[in-house]
Amino acid sequence: MTTLEIRDLHVSVDTPEGDKPILKGVDLTIGSNQTHAIMGPNGSGKSTLAYSLAGHPKYRVTSGSVLLDGQDLLAMTVDERARAGLFLAMQYPVEVPGVTEANFLRTAKTAVSGQAPPLRAWIKEVAAAMEALRFDPEFQERSVNEGFSGGEKKRNEILQMELLKPKIAILDETDSGLDVDALRVVAEGVNRAQAATGAGVMLITHYTRILDYITPDFVHVFVAGRVAEEGGPDLAARLEAEGYDRFLSAD
Amino acid sequence: MGIDTKSRGTRLASFDLTDFPMPTGREEEWRFTPVRDLADLLLDDLAAEVVVQVQGPLGSGVTVEVVGRDHPAIGLAPAPGDRVAAAAWAAAESATLVTLNAGKVEDGVTVVRVIGSDGSTPARPSALHLAILAKAGARGTVLLEHTGLAHLTQGVEIVLEEGADITVISVHDWADGSIQAASHRVRLAQDAHLKHAVVALGGALVRLTEQFELAGPGASLDALGINVTDSGQHHEAQLFVDHAAANCRSRVAYKGALLGPLARSVWIGDVLIRSRAEGTDTYELNRNLVLSKGARADSVPNLEIETGQILGAGHASATGRFDEEQLFYLQSRGIPEELARSLVVHAFFAELIDQIGVLGEIKDALKMAVDSKLDQRSNHNQRRSQ
Ligand SMILES: Nc1ncnc2c1ncn2[C@@H]1O[C@H](COP(=O)(O)OP(=O)(O)OP(=O)(O)O)[C@@H](O)[C@H]1O
Ligand SMILES: [Mg+2]
Numbered sequence: 001m002t003t004l005e006i007r008d009l010h011v012s013v014d015t016p017e018g019d020k021p022i023l024k025g026v027d028l029t030i031g032s033n034q035t036h037a038i039m040g041p042n043g044s045g046k047s048t049l050a051y052s053l054a055g056h057p058k059y060r061v062t063s064g065s066v067l068l069d070g071q072d073l074l075a076m077t078v079d080e081r082a083r084a085g086l087f088l089a090m091q092y093p094v095e096v097p098g099v100t101e102a103n104f105l106r107t108a109k110t111a112v113s114g115q116a117p118p119l120r121a122w123i124k125e126v127a128a129a130m131e132a133l134r135f136d137p138e139f140q141e142r143s144v145n146e147g148f149s150g151g152e153k154k155r156n157e158i159l160q161m162e163l164l165k166p167k168i169a170i171l172d173e174t175d176s177g178l179d180v181d182a183l184r185v186v187a188e189g190v191n192r193a194q195a196a197t198g199a200g201v202m203l204i205t206h207y208t209r210i211l212d213y214i215t216p217d218f219v220h221v222f223v224a225g226r227v228a229e230e231g232g233p234d235l236a237a238r239l240e241a242e243g244y245d246r247f248l249s250a251d
Numbered sequence: 252m253g254i255d256t257k258s259r260g261t262r263l264a265s266f267d268l269t270d271f272p273m274p275t276g277r278e279e280e281w282r283f284t285p286v287r288d289l290a291d292l293l294l295d296d297l298a299a300e301v302v303v304q305v306q307g308p309l310g311s312g313v314t315v316e317v318v319g320r321d322h323p324a325i326g327l328a329p330a331p332g333d334r335v336a337a338a339a340w341a342a343a344e345s346a347t348l349v350t351l352n353a354g355k356v357e358d359g360v361t362v363v364r365v366i367g368s369d370g371s372t373p374a375r376p377s378a379l380h381l382a383i384l385a386k387a388g389a390r391g392t393v394l395l396e397h398t399g400l401a402h403l404t405q406g407v408e409i410v411l412e413e414g415a416d417i418t419v420i421s422v423h424d425w426a427d428g429s430i431q432a433a434s435h436r437v438r439l440a441q442d443a444h445l446k447h448a449v450v451a452l453g454g455a456l457v458r459l460t461e462q463f464e465l466a467g468p469g470a471s472l473d474a475l476g477i478n479v480t481d482s483g484q485h486h487e488a489q490l491f492v493d494h495a496a497a498n499c500r501s502r503v504a505y506k507g508a509l510l511g512p513l514a515r516s517v518w519i520g521d522v523l524i525r526s527r528a529e530g531t532d533t534y535e536l537n538r539n540l541v542l543s544k545g546a547r548a549d550s551v552p553n554l555e556i557e558t559g560q561i562l563g564a565g566h567a568s569a570t571g572r573f574d575e576e577q578l579f580y581l582q583s584r585g586i587p588e589e590l591a592r593s594l595v596v597h598a599f600f601a602e603l604i605d606q607i608g609v610l611g612e613i614k615d616a617l618k619m620a621v622d623s624k625l626d627q628r629s630n631h632n633q634r635r636s637q
Contacts, residue, residue, distance in 0.1 A: 055582075057575065077582070078579060078582035079583075079584075079587050081583075082582070082583055082584055082585035087583075088583055090580070094577055094579070095577075096580065096581065096594075096595065097598060098598025098602065103594075104581075104584075107586055107590070108586055111584070112585035143598075160584060
C-alpha cells in the first residue's frame, strides 16, 4: 500500500517581480488504487500543484509537507522522486531533439528500476504497450516528442506511465487535445496501468467526458490555490452543469 | 556581421612571410584570438619537432611520400591568408604528401598521425606541412589525428582535381597546454566533392583557418565541425568559402559545446559568392551549447553576394544555454541529472557525427572521443558535488 500525503502545502513561483504565492494550503491524501479527480478554473494552481510535487525548479515550497509512504518527498531531487514511485504526465510534454524514444524509454526504465531490463522481454513489453495505445512502432526511432501532434504527446505520457509502473501518477490534463477515439484508448491505458500496479491516480481535468472511462473515487474542486470542496463522482456532473461561480463568489 | 566592411576577397594572401606584418590583435582575422599565445609561431625560425606517421591501405591507390617544397604537387592550394599560416609555409622545407590516385579505390582510411612530445619537456615552437592531392576521379578518406603535447603551426593543403570525391577529417585531441594554429587551404576543381570535418577537443589553443576555393564549375563542399571546449581552452575556426565558379554547392555545419566557466570558442564563417559564381547554392550553420556560466561562444556568419543569379544562400547561427525544461522532463522519468545532461549533449552532436562518420569505424571512434571528453566533465562534476 502506498500513500501520498499533502499537508498544508504553500508554493510560490519565481517571477521578475518577486515571489508570487499560488498554492495556499493544499491538503490531499491519495492511496493505492484510488483515483482522485481534480477540477477547477484556469489559473487556480492545478499544474502548479502537479509540478511542485514533481520538483520543478521554477516553484518554491514555502511551507507544508508532502510524504510518500512516510518519506519526505520535498527533500528529494526530481529524479529521486521519480525513482521513489512518482510520475507526472505533463500538460505540455517537452520535446527532446536528438534523443530517440527507444533510448529514452530504456534509460528511464533502467533508472527507475535500478537495473537494465532484460532486452528481449523489454522489446516485447514496449511493442505491446505501444500497440495498445495505437502508437506506430516507428515512433521509437523518432526524437522524444519532437514533431509529435498534441494527442501523440499525451499518448506518449501514458505509454511511459504503463512502462515505468509508478506508485502514484499525476495526470495533468492528459485528456485535453485528444480525439474521441484517442480519449478512450488513453483512458484504457490508465486503467490498465492502474490495474497492473495498483497505482494511486491524481487526474487533473476540465471535462467530465474522461470520467466516463476512468471512474474517480473522489472529486476535488480546486479554487484559488486550495481544495475548496470534496465529493464523490456526482460532484463532477454538478460542476459541469453549474460551473465554478459558487466557489469564486465565496472566495 | 563582421566589423570589416572590406570584401573578404580582397584580404591579403601570400606565400611570403614578410608580406604579413606582425598582428596586434586588432585586425579582423585576429580580433578573437589570444595573439600573445601564438607569438612564437609567427617567426621564421621554427623547428620541425612533431612526428608524422602514416598508416593505411597503401596500395597503388594511395601513395605517401616526403617531398621537398619544390615538388610539383606542393603549393597548388590557395596562398596562406595570415602570418601564422605563412610562417608554417616558410619553415617547411619538406612536406608529407598523400596522393589519392585515380581509378584505384582502396578500402579503408589513410591515417596521418601528428604526434607531439610526451610532455616531459616543454614543446618547442614548430612547423609542419602536409599535402593531400586527390587526382582526377579519385575516391578515398584521409584522417588527420593530432595527439601529444605540441606548439605548432601547421599548413594542410588539400587539392582535388576534376571529379575527385574525398573525405578529410582532422581530429585535434592534443594534450593539455598544447597550442596549434592550423591552416587548411583547399582548392576544388570542376565537379569535385570534398567532405571536410574538423573536431577540436584538446589543447589550450586550437585556431583553425580554413580556406575553401570552389574553383571549378559544379564543385561541391561539405564543411563540418565539432568543438567540445572546457574551461581554459580556446577553440577557434575561421572559414572562408570562396565561390569562384558557377554552379557550385557548399554546406557548412559547425557545432560546439562549451563545458566549463572559462571555455571560449570562436566561429567565423565568411562566404563569398563572386560575380562569376552563378547558380551558387550555399548554406552555413553554427550552433553552440553553453553549459556553464562564464563560458563564451562568438559566432560570426558573413555572406557576401556579388551576383543575383544564385540558387540559394543562407545562414543560421544560434547560441543557447542548456534547456532546463528538457532536463526536468528527463529527470522526472527517474534519469539522474548528470545522465540527463549527457543525453542532451550527445543528442546535440549525434546528427553531425553521423554526417561526418561515413565509415562506421570513424563514427565509432569519433563518438568515443567526444564521449570521453564529455565524461571527463561529468566525473569532474561528481567529484565536485561530493
Ligand atoms: N512564472 C510565472 N509568473 C507569473 N505567474 C505565474 C507563473 N507561473 C504560473 N503563474 C500563475 O500561477 C497561476 C496558476 O497557474 P497553473 O498553471 O497552476 O494553473 P492551472 O490551474 O493549471 O490552469 P489551467 O487550467 O489553465 O491549466 C496562474 O495564474 C499563472 O498565471
Ligand atoms: Mg494547468
